Amino acid sequence: MNQPNNHRRRLLQGIGVSAALTGTTLLPGAAWAAGKGRKLGRVVVIGGGFGGATAAKYLRKWSNGGIEVVLIERNKEFISCPTSNEVLSGNREFASIVHSYAGLKKNWGIKVVHASVTAIDPEKRRVKTDGAGEFAYDRLVVSPGVDFQFGAIAGYDEAAQKKILHAWKAGAQTVALRQQLVDLPDGGVYVQTIPKAPYRCPPGPYERVSQIAHYFKTQKPKSKIIVLDANEQIISKGKLFKGVWDDDYAGLIEYRPNWNVTEIDAATKIVTNEIGDKERGDVINLVPPQQAGKIAHDAGLVNANNRWVNIDWITLESTAVKNIHVLGDATLSAPLMPKSGHMANQHGKAAAAAIVEILSGRVAQPTLMANTCYSLVDNRRAIHVDSVHRYDAEKKVPLVVAGSGGVSAAPSVEEGLFTRAWANNIWADILT
The missing domain is CATH 3.50.50.60 (FAD/NAD(P)-binding domain)
Structure with a gap:
């Protein structure tokens, strides 16, 4: 099934990833009203990629500033893997995929720390870094991406x-x-x-x-x-x-x-x-x-085939270590759920919603997750695949909603425009 064109036109018209693609309006309503200035606790986020940076922003947004957020990312700038293939072909300048974390600091009051995490102490709930000291947490989010075998x-x-x-x-x-x-x-x-x-x-x-x-x-x-x-x-x-x-x-x-x-x-x-x-x-x-990034192995989070992290798909909390939520490529994927930038963004929002509920004394609820992967096949035309994933209470994993998503009928210039609009919108959704 092909995704309706009017859905993609909304993306081009600037509604953006939050509303048009990621389904955030389907998150628990209580999450939007939580906090109201009350101090709910501190969350430390390790990893400032598509998953971690999203979680950091939406923890602040949906708690109305009630959750203090520390984002630890060793790189000084956000560099997007999606769209980087265009750099290889000369169809995009490298500088266009490099972005600042300044918006997270200025707009959302997130403390961004550029350091490498050397250890996690889940008993004392502390994160140690290689030069920025230690950080205590009430909840920890780990979005380590992948490392190579x-x-x-x-x-x-x-x-x-x-x-x-x-x-x-x-x-x-x-x-x-x-x-x-x-x-x-x-x-x-x-x-x-x-x-x-x-x-x-x-x-x-x-x-x-x-x-x-x-x-x-x-x-x-x-x-x-x-x-x-x-x-x-x-x-x-x-x-x-x-x-x-x-x-x-x-x-x-x-x-x-x-x-x-x-x-x-x-x-x-x-x-x-x-x-x-x-x-x-x-x-x-x-x-x-x-496989999952090194810090996930070092922290004892990896418990699937010695490669990936099993999580509770309602809260995205690790099944190996309590109070630690794991996002994105490092997780053992649910059926037909890709390891993609868009899906990591979804994980970040789902985890943020769950943590806001938990720190507010409520019970987290499952959320819908959607994914879209675009691929440019030349300098103008693109194709896509997309899907919607709903939590199945019996199987305890998100499953693809029957009849949702699908692939392009054929490459098109129109989808090439959607591809670049998607990139601009998701970068803005994550970082501003």
């Missing part, structure tokens, strides 16, 4: 990581990979690897292939892309991506499913899979398998 790929040591980039966390590696593509001679080979799901942003690698294919088609038409996918097939928007590749980038992209990279030789730029097949590229973008 470099050890799963032989030869991918620290020296190799400086040459063979993942660029799966937007930042310096995004800029460096773009430069590798610029330096690639016309006729060169770019190799894109994709780990077995689950990983951050299911359609992300395929969008990246499309963006780089557009760059090659327009700037380096003799070049080639080889896609080595550890999955059996394209795992998100498969027919749409395949159609674009066949129609617009014929002869430029070679897609190989069930090709799981297990070894890299950075000197020769050769990757090897589990049955010994080898492939060489002039530029290799190696995306390793992923």
